[in-house]
Amino acid sequence: MKKHILVGQSGGPTAVINASLYGVIREGMAHPDEIDHVYGMVNGIEGFLSGRVEDLSHGLSREQLELLKLTPAAYLGSCRYKLPEDLNAPVYPLLFEKFHRMNIGACFYIGGNDSMDTVDKLSRYAALKCIEIPMIGIPKTIDNDLMETDHTPGYGSAAKYVATTVREIVLDASVYQQKSVTIVELMGRHAGWVTAAAALARRKAEDNPLLIYLPEGDFDMERFAMDVERALGKKNSVVICVSEGLKDERGKFICEYSDEARLDTFGHKMLTGCGKILENFVRDRFGVKVRSIELNVNQRCSAMLSSLTDVEEAAMAGSFGVRAALKGATGKMVSFERGNEEAYDLSCGLKDVSLICNREKRFPLEWITGGGCDVGDEFLKYALPLIQGEPVRKMKDGMPEFLWRT
Amino acid sequence: MKKHILVGQSGGPTAVINASLYGVIREGMAHPDEIDHVYGMVNGIEGFLSGRVEDLSHGLSREQLELLKLTPAAYLGSCRYKLPEDLNAPVYPLLFEKFHRMNIGACFYIGGNDSMDTVDKLSRYAALKCIEIPMIGIPKTIDNDLMETDHTPGYGSAAKYVATTVREIVLDASVYQQKSVTIVELMGRHAGWVTAAAALARRKAEDNPLLIYLPEGDFDMERFAMDVERALGKKNSVVICVSEGLKDERGKFICEYSDEARLDTFGHKMLTGCGKILENFVRDRFGVKVRSIELNVNQRCSAMLSSLTDVEEAAMAGSFGVRAALKGATGKMVSFERGNEEAYDLSCGLKDVSLICNREKRFPLEWITGGGCDVGDEFLKYALPLIQGEPVRKMKDGMPEFLWRT
Incomplete structure (x- = not known):
C-alpha cells in the first residue's frame, strides 16, 4: 500500500529553507508508485501535535511550487519545541499514533541542531518500538554551525x-x-x-x-x-x-x-x-x-540577494533526503561533501544525526588572521563558491512575488 | 571657443545620484561642438576649492560609465559645505576665478535642498557680476522632500x-x-x-x-x-x-x-x-x-534593489539639466512633472532654485489615514509607478560590480 510522507520546518527562518521544502515535495511527487501525498506539518512538530497539517503535493499548483522555491522565511511556519529526553514520555506514542493514523511512511525535518535533536529522538524511539518510519533531517541554518557537513543550506545566501x-x-x-x-x-x-x-x-x-x-x-x-x-x-x-x-x-x-x-x-x-x-x-x-x-x-x-548555488543545493538536500528515506535510511541528516578538485563540486551524503545534534561547528581558529582582526584566504576560497549565481525572480508591480500560506 | 562643464555631488548618498552624474556626462559628451570636457568636483564645492577635479568625459571608458550608472553612494565624493549668505565673502570671487581659469561654461550640482542653496547663491553672484555661467541644480534625495517637483530621484529606489x-x-x-x-x-x-x-x-x-x-x-x-x-x-x-x-x-x-x-x-x-x-x-x-x-x-x-524607473529618471534629470544650460537657463533646478493621464507619464521642467532651497515638502496630511496610523490609497497610487522595473546588473564572482574612484 502506498504511504504518505510528512515534512516540517523548525528553528529560525532562512532565505532557502523553502527551497529544501520544494525539494522534498517535488521528489515526493516523482515517486507515485511509492509516495501518495506529501503532507506538511504547520508550525513544525508542535503544530502537528495540535493537528495542523497541510497537503503540499495536491494543494499547491506547479506555479505555486516554483514561487515557494524562492520564498524566504518558512512557508509552513516554524516552532522551537524540544522533545523530552525521556523516550518514555507520553508525547512519543502520541506522535507515532498520529503517524500511523495518517499512514505516514517517512518524516523529514528541515532545521538546525535543535531540529536534528528532534530527528534523533524520533528515530531512536522508532527503533526502540520496531516502527519502520524513516526519520531524516535536512540541514538548515544561516549560522553554518552544523557538524559533519561542508556547509549548510542558508549560509551561502x-x-x-x-x-x-x-x-x-x-x-x-x-x-x-x-x-x-x-x-x-x-x-x-x-x-x-x-x-x-x-x-x-x-x-x-x-x-x-x-x-x-x-x-x-x-x-x-x-x-x-x-x-x-x-x-x-x-x-x-x-x-x-x-x-x-x-x-x-x-x-x-x-x-x-x-x-x-x-x-x-x-x-x-x-x-x-x-x-x-x-x-x-x-x-x-x-x-x-x-x-x-x-x-x-x-x-x-533576504531572498532578493539569495545565492542561486544555495537555492539549488537546498533543493538538492531535500530531494536527496526523500530518496534516502525510500532506500530505508533513518536517523540521518543529509550532509554536503565537497570534492577535492580545484573546481567546486558538491554531492550529498548521510550522517548520523546523533553526531550533529546539540553540537556546534566553530569557525576554524587557524583561518583567523591579523592577530584576531581578519580572516585569511582559506576562508575566501571556502566561501566564494557558495555565493555564486542569482535566481531569476518573479516580480509583480515592482515587488517580488512570494508564496504566502495565509 | 568650446568650453568645459563642471559637475559636483553633495549631501547624503543615494542609489541613483550616480545615474544623474552619468546623465550629465553622457549629455555633455553628446554636444562636441559646444562642450569639450566634463569635469567633476571631487567632494563637491569644498573639494573643488582645494583643487580636486577629475576628468569624467575623457577619463572614463564607455564600460566604466555604464557601471557608474548603477553604482550607489556618490562616485565623486560628497560634502556638507554651506556657502556664506554674504555674497561679498571672498569665497565667491575665488570660485569664479577658478571657473574662469578652467574655462568652465556651466556648472551642475546634484543634491538636496542644501545643494540648491549653493546653486542659488552661485547664480545670484554670477548675475550680480554679469558672469554668464549657467548654474543648474539636479535634484537628489531619498527623503523626497524637495518643493516644486513631483518627486525626487533617489526616492523611488x-x-x-x-x-x-x-x-x-x-x-x-x-x-x-x-x-x-x-x-x-x-x-x-x-x-x-x-x-x-x-x-x-x-x-x-x-x-x-x-x-x-x-x-x-x-x-x-x-x-x-x-x-x-x-x-x-x-x-x-x-x-x-x-x-x-x-x-x-x-x-x-x-x-x-x-x-x-x-x-x-x-x-x-x-x-x-x-x-x-x-x-x-x-x-x-x-x-x-x-x-x-x-x-x-x-x-x-542599496543599489541591488534599485528601481529602474528611478535610475532612468535620475539620468534623464542630468541630461535635461545639460540641455537647459546650453539654452542659457541658470538658477534653476530640474523638476519632475507628472502628466494628468491615468498612465504614468513624466517629463522634466525647470524651477527657480530660490523656491526650493531651505524648504521641505512634507507628506500631505490628508494622505494620512486611520487616525494617524496608516496611509491612504492616494499615496499608493502616487508611489507605485516610482518603484517599477529592475536594472540588469553586472555581477562578477557572485558580487555586484561597481565603479570605484579609489
Whole structure:
C-alpha cells in the first residue's frame, strides 16, 4: 500500500529553507508508485501535535511550487519545541499514533541542531518500538554551525547578503573626506561564519572592511583600539565588521558592557548590541565620526540577494533526503561533501544525526588572521563558491512575488 | 571657443545620484561642438576649492560609465559645505576665478535642498557680476522632500528597498505561532515619504505592516497602545513601521524619551532610536515578544534593489539639466512633472532654485489615514509607478560590480 510522507520546518527562518521544502515535495511527487501525498506539518512538530497539517503535493499548483522555491522565511511556519529526553514520555506514542493514523511512511525535518535533536529522538524511539518510519533531517541554518557537513543550506545566501550589503555600506561610508568609523554588527552569537563573509565584500586585500572580529577570538578593547588607530592611519573611512557574539577573555559578552544603569524612561534595562558599545568606545577614544549599523533579520530572510548555488543545493538536500528515506535510511541528516578538485563540486551524503545534534561547528581558529582582526584566504576560497549565481525572480508591480500560506 | 562643464555631488548618498552624474556626462559628451570636457568636483564645492577635479568625459571608458550608472553612494565624493549668505565673502570671487581659469561654461550640482542653496547663491553672484555661467541644480534625495517637483530621484529606489525589505521582514516575523510585535524604524527625520513606502509591502489592505506612523502626525503613546492592542486582536504577528522622526504633540522626539540615566560603562549617554523606545514600551505594556529593526543606511545606498524607473529618471534629470544650460537657463533646478493621464507619464521642467532651497515638502496630511496610523490609497497610487522595473546588473564572482574612484 502506498504511504504518505510528512515534512516540517523548525528553528529560525532562512532565505532557502523553502527551497529544501520544494525539494522534498517535488521528489515526493516523482515517486507515485511509492509516495501518495506529501503532507506538511504547520508550525513544525508542535503544530502537528495540535493537528495542523497541510497537503503540499495536491494543494499547491506547479506555479505555486516554483514561487515557494524562492520564498524566504518558512512557508509552513516554524516552532522551537524540544522533545523530552525521556523516550518514555507520553508525547512519543502520541506522535507515532498520529503517524500511523495518517499512514505516514517517512518524516523529514528541515532545521538546525535543535531540529536534528528532534530527528534523533524520533528515530531512536522508532527503533526502540520496531516502527519502520524513516526519520531524516535536512540541514538548515544561516549560522553554518552544523557538524559533519561542508556547509549548510542558508549560509551561502546569508554570506551573499552580508558581502553585498557591506560592499554598499563601504561605498556609502566613503563619500565624505573626514575621518570616520562605521561598525557593522552581524549575526552569529557563537560562530563567526556569517561575520567572516564580510571579507567577500573586498575587491582586493587592502579594501574595507579593514577589520573583522569573530566570536571565536578573545576580544580585547585595548587591542581593538590599536587596530582602529592603525586602520585610521590607512584610510579616512574605516569600516569594521563585528559579530554580535564578541566576548572578552573572561567570556563576558561585549554587548553586556552596557550596564544596569542604562534604563529607559519606563525603568527598563535597555539591551544594546556590541556594535553600539564599540561605537561609543571609538567615539570616546578617537573623537571621529562613528556610526554603528545592525544588519538584523534581513541577513537570514533576504531572498532578493539569495545565492542561486544555495537555492539549488537546498533543493538538492531535500530531494536527496526523500530518496534516502525510500532506500530505508533513518536517523540521518543529509550532509554536503565537497570534492577535492580545484573546481567546486558538491554531492550529498548521510550522517548520523546523533553526531550533529546539540553540537556546534566553530569557525576554524587557524583561518583567523591579523592577530584576531581578519580572516585569511582559506576562508575566501571556502566561501566564494557558495555565493555564486542569482535566481531569476518573479516580480509583480515592482515587488517580488512570494508564496504566502495565509 | 568650446568650453568645459563642471559637475559636483553633495549631501547624503543615494542609489541613483550616480545615474544623474552619468546623465550629465553622457549629455555633455553628446554636444562636441559646444562642450569639450566634463569635469567633476571631487567632494563637491569644498573639494573643488582645494583643487580636486577629475576628468569624467575623457577619463572614463564607455564600460566604466555604464557601471557608474548603477553604482550607489556618490562616485565623486560628497560634502556638507554651506556657502556664506554674504555674497561679498571672498569665497565667491575665488570660485569664479577658478571657473574662469578652467574655462568652465556651466556648472551642475546634484543634491538636496542644501545643494540648491549653493546653486542659488552661485547664480545670484554670477548675475550680480554679469558672469554668464549657467548654474543648474539636479535634484537628489531619498527623503523626497524637495518643493516644486513631483518627486525626487533617489526616492523611488529607497521606496522599493523599504517595501521589499519590509515584505521580507513580514514573512520572517510570521513563522512562529506566538503573539509578537516587530517594529521597523525607517529614515525620514522630518518627512514621512520613506516610511510611507512600507505600505507598498502589502499585497492587500489587511496585510502587515498593520500600523505605519509618520513624523507629520503627532505621536501619542496611549493612542499607539490602543492601536497595537487592536492590531494584536487581528493577527498573531504585528509589524509596525515608524519614522525615525516621530514627535509627540509638544514637538519632542520620541527617540529623546530615553533619558539621561542611560549611560554606558564609559559614562556616555546612549542615543537610541524611537524603534527601541517603542520596543520597550510594547514589551512592558503587552508582555509579548518584541523586536525592533533599524533599516539604517542601506535604505539610501542599496543599489541591488534599485528601481529602474528611478535610475532612468535620475539620468534623464542630468541630461535635461545639460540641455537647459546650453539654452542659457541658470538658477534653476530640474523638476519632475507628472502628466494628468491615468498612465504614468513624466517629463522634466525647470524651477527657480530660490523656491526650493531651505524648504521641505512634507507628506500631505490628508494622505494620512486611520487616525494617524496608516496611509491612504492616494499615496499608493502616487508611489507605485516610482518603484517599477529592475536594472540588469553586472555581477562578477557572485558580487555586484561597481565603479570605484579609489
